[in-house]
Amino acid sequence: MIDVVLKKGKEKAVLHKHPWVFSGAIDKVQGKPANGEIIRLLSSQSAFLAYGFYNDQSRVAVRLLEWEExxxxxxxxxxxxxxTAVAGRAHILADGDTDTCRLIFSESDYLPGLIVDKYAGHLAVQVLTSGMQNAMPVIIEELNALLSPLSIFDxxxxxxxxxxxxxxxxxxxxGTEPPELVMVKENGITYGINIAEGQKSGFYCDQRYNRKLLASYAKGKKVLDCFSYTGGFTLNSLREGAASVTSVxxxxxxxxxLTENIRLNGFEASAHNAIKSDVNAQLRKFREEGEKFDIIVLDPPKYAPSRSALDRASRAYKDLNRLGMQLLNSGGLLAxxxxxxxxxxxxxxQVLAWAALDAGKQVQFIYQFHQPEDxxxxxxxxxxxxxxxxLCRVW
Structure with a gap:
């Protein structure tokens, strides 16, 4: 096994079990490991630190796996x-109301670069590192043995x-090619998702509890669901009796x-309006038309992929939320x-405080949302x- 030696003073993060070693922390590589090969990481004093995947093309040159020599x-x-990862999600699927969740979450499940999502009888995987790409034959074999999925789609x-x-x-x-629409359940609501063509792995299951909680406020309310995708917030709001939901x-x-999902669940189509549009442009159009809502959901894509993009992203988040606040009835809710x-x-x-100032609004933070346990x-x-x-109340 090839040894990778750290520069003096660069051991702290490794000793604290952080799984990334950046290329600038490496002093020397004693050999020529292939990208994705497992190497031994040594301190500047040649003491063993950990095993990890090596990749000289990545800024994260080593992704650590195991600290016990x-x-x-x-x-x-x-x-x-x-x-271990699959067993830790069993309780999520036990009640029959939900048959979709994330089974493996990359570094957080000690498998850097591997994401596996379960959609009823199908699995969707994302492989983001060369080391995990090398391990995929074993991963697929184990997933098949544990779950006997109808398909595993990359x-x-x-x-x-x-x-x-x-x-x-x-x-x-x-397995076999998944159908055009795979039927899954989340919180007792049915979704048809397109695994092959949908964004990411096909469905965002990280908002499972947030959708349910927000919908508890929706009865009789006029709701606007922005960046609605296949309708998670929309469908939960309709089930809880929203007077109307507009999805953008x-x-x-x-x-x-999304429209097909409303039909699948037997929700009243007349209570829903779907708009294909850029969200920021549509929010400005609503403002010009004097449109108002009781609840607005803003769930945009990733604006800050790295810390270097944070300033630009903060401005984008501020502008988006300012527009949302301006469209709320007094005392309305912004999620x-x-x-x-x-x-x-x-x-x-802080970004929301700036947005409120620009919008001329007062804002109360009444709940903090987080990602779920999967x-x-x-x-x-x-x-x-x-x-x-x-979750903000806006006056």
Whole structure:
């Protein structure tokens, strides 16, 4: 096994079990490991620190796996990590109201670069690191043994794969091709999702509890669901008796799927209005028309993929939330989210305070939203906490 030696004074994060080693912390590589190969990480004094995946094309040159020298990182090691992750989600699926969740969450489940989502009898995977790409035959074999899925579909289409020297893929890995719409349940609501063509792995299950909680306020209310995708907040609000829901998304496929989801659940179509549009443009149009709502949901895509983008992203979040606040009836509710890991909660609150000032509004923060337990946050890897949100009362 090839040794990678750290520069003097760069051991602290490794000793604290943080799983990333950046290229600038490396003093020397004693050999020529292939990208994705498992290496031994040594201190500047040649003491063993950990085993990890190596990749000289990535800014994160080593992704650490195991800190105990006597434990071999072999096929059984990967199998055990998969078994542990899957077992930890069993309770989510036990009551029959939900058959979709995240089974494996990358570094937070000690499998850096691997995401696995369960959609009823189908699995969708994203492989984001070269080391995990090498381990996929074992991973697929173990997933098949544990769950006997109808299909395992590869949705590794993230542009971040390029940083690992990997091409994007979108292909069947095991089983039979999934149908155009796979039927899943979340909180007792049925969704038809397009695994092959949908965004990311096909459905965002990280808002499961947030959708349910927000919908408890929706009875008799006029709701606006922005970046609605396939309708998570829309459908929960309709089920809880919203007077009307308007859904806005720029994707024609998302709007089409959302409309079909309303039909699948037998909700009153006349209570729903779907608009295919850029959200910011549509919010400005609503403002010009004097439109008002009782509840507004703002769940945008990732504006800050890295800390270097945080200033620009903060301005985008501020402008978006300012527009939302201006469209609320007095005392209305704004449920606003950020899925940018670089945006921490305190910064997000400050952005909303700026938005309120610009909008001429007073805002109360009445609840903080978080990602659910199938998206755990590892104590030594706070970067895993990416989803945060605030329920705001706006006057």
């Amino acid at each position: 006597s434990i071999a990182v072999d096929a059984e090691w990967f199998r055990q990590k998969v078994r 949705k590794s289409d993230a542009t971040s794969r390029a940083h690992e020297g990997l091409e994007t893929t979108n292909a069947l890995l095991a 998304d720029s994707s024609a496929l998302a709007i089409e799927t 606003t989210y950020s899925c940018s890991g670089a945006m921490d909660m305190e910064t997000f609150k 998206h755990p946050v590892r104590a030594s890897f706070p970067e895993g906490e990416y989803l945060k949100g605030l």
